[in-house]
Amino acid sequence: MSNIIVLAEQQNGKLANATLHAIGAAKQLAAQVGGGFDIAVAGNGVGGVAEQLAGFGAGKVFLAEHGSLEKYTAQAYAQALHSAVAASGARFVVAAATSIGKDCVPRVAARLDAGMASDIVRINDGPTYTRPMWAGSVLGTVRVNTDIQVLTVRPTEFAKAEATGGASPIESIDAGVDAGSLRMSYVGIDAAESDRPALTDADVVISGGRGLKEPGNFALVEKLADLLGGAVGATRAVVDAGWVPNDWQVGQTGKVVAPKLYIAVGISGAIQHLAGMKGSKTIVAINKDPDAPIFTVADYGIVADLFDVVPELTEKLAAR
Numbered sequence: 001m002s003n004i005i006v007l008a009e010q011q012n013g014k015l016a017n018a019t020l021h022a023i024g025a026a027k028q029l030a031a032q033v034g035g036g037f038d039i040a041v042a043g044n045g046v047g048g049v050a051e052q053l054a055g056f057g058a059g060k061v062f063l064a065e066h067g068s069l070e071k072y073t074a075q076a077y078a079q080a081l082h083s084a085v086a087a088s089g090a091r092f093v094v095a096a097a098t099s100i101g102k103d104c105v106p107r108v109a110a111r112l113d114a115g116m117a118s119d120i121v122r123i124n125d126g127p128t129y130t131r132p133m134w135a136g137s138v139l140g141t142v143r144v145n146t147d148i149q150v151l152t153v154r155p156t157e158f159a160k161a162e163a164t165g166g167a168s169p170i171e172s173i174d175a176g177v178d179a180g181s182l183r184m185s186y187v188g189i190d191a192a193e194s195d196r197p198a199l200t201d202a203d204v205v206i207s208g209g210r211g212l213k214e215p216g217n218f219a220l221v222e223k224l225a226d227l228l229g230g231a232v233g234a235t236r237a238v239v240d241a242g243w244v245p246n247d248w249q250v251g252q253t254g255k256v257v258a259p260k261l262y263i264a265v266g267i268s269g270a271i272q273h274l275a276g277m278k279g280s281k282t283i284v285a286i287n288k289d290p291d292a293p294i295f296t297v298a299d300y301g302i303v304a305d306l307f308d309v310v311p312e313l314t315e316k317l318a319a320r
């Protein structure tokens with residue numbers, strides 16, 4: 001029996017990259033609390049994902065399948081993942097702090113009557129867990145006092161697990177989904193289609209803010225992003241104004257990113273925005289206000305009008 005279980009995430013049979021970071025965190029935790037780790041995956045017709053997960057050194061991969069798990073809904077997935085945790089007997093439950101992780105895992109914790117630490121960025125001796133509070137302006141250290149501890153980990157703060165080449169046994173379990181009890185059903189998803197890399201996986205992110213003045217000017221940001229093979233991000237101000245899709249939002253109430261290069265264009269650097277990008281390796285800020293808070297986290301600051309700098313930068317990069 002393993003001490004830890006990782007709740008894997010898949011959508012339409014595709015394993016979420018963030019799960020590999022959660023496995024990385026589980027390995028760190030295992031080095032401290034002892035015992036190995038198992039992995040659970042829930043869905044319908046997701047045997048292929050279980051096979052993929054069998055290559056990461058887990059004691060076992062629990063596969064919970066049910067017709068009600070064809071598409072993600074928090075309630076049904078929480079029931080299935082709870083069944084997997086119960087089957088494993090693990091004391092530590094680890095998942096990635098993605099949108100789905102944030103939506104589903106607290107429900108699993110409630111079903112287990114377990115304490116939960118969310119969005120953790122570090123595992124300390126004890127174990128205690130470090131997590132951002134107040135939009136990342138302080139880092140708190142928390143301890144979970146219940147027998148079972150449930151954790152969501154910030155993918156950007158834990159290295160991806162590498163495949164070990166082994167093949168863990170896959171155990172199909174009764175998903176324990178009570179279809180009659182489900183009070184929500186999947187209707188559809190309104191997702192923005194894009195050929196660009198996913199915001200949370202991209203090595204380069206170019207984000208735009210209100211300094212762009214109007215939605216049409218976002219093309220400047222998109223052109224630069226496409227040239228560098230990057231993803232496009234945005235502040236909440238422009239998302240709320242309806243300029244760009246919601247899933248471009250970076251920050252406390254958006255996505256947390258940590259690319260190799262983050263270019264902030266016409267973004268003031270409000271604390272809620274910094275909470276989602278200040279872990280980026282190199283930050284470049286373009287803002288005409290020398291006192292803009294974005295410059296406090298920038299490695300390179302360009303105090304200038306973005307309408308001069310961005311086209312020039314794009315042109316020079318294209319020429320190279």
Ligand SMILES: Cc1cc2nc3c(=O)[nH]c(=O)nc-3n(C[C@H](O)[C@H](O)[C@H](O)COP(=O)(O)OP(=O)(O)OC[C@H]3O[C@@H](n4cnc5c(N)ncnc54)[C@H](O)[C@@H]3O)c2cc1C
Binds near residue numbers: 289
């Ligand atoms: C509970 C809560 C949660 C929030 N969550 C988020 C979140 O997840 N993500 C997020 O981003 N925000 C979030 N916010 C909003 C946040 O507080 C800010 O309002 C927002 O980030 C500001 O967006 P902005 O930088 O685009 O706009 P502004 O603050 O208006 O900044 C625009 C910047 O553009 C510069 N500028 C203007 N013209 C030019 C030019 N021609 N050239 C160069 N620079 C120029 C200006 O100097 C200014 O610094 C949240 C707020 C709350 C209360």
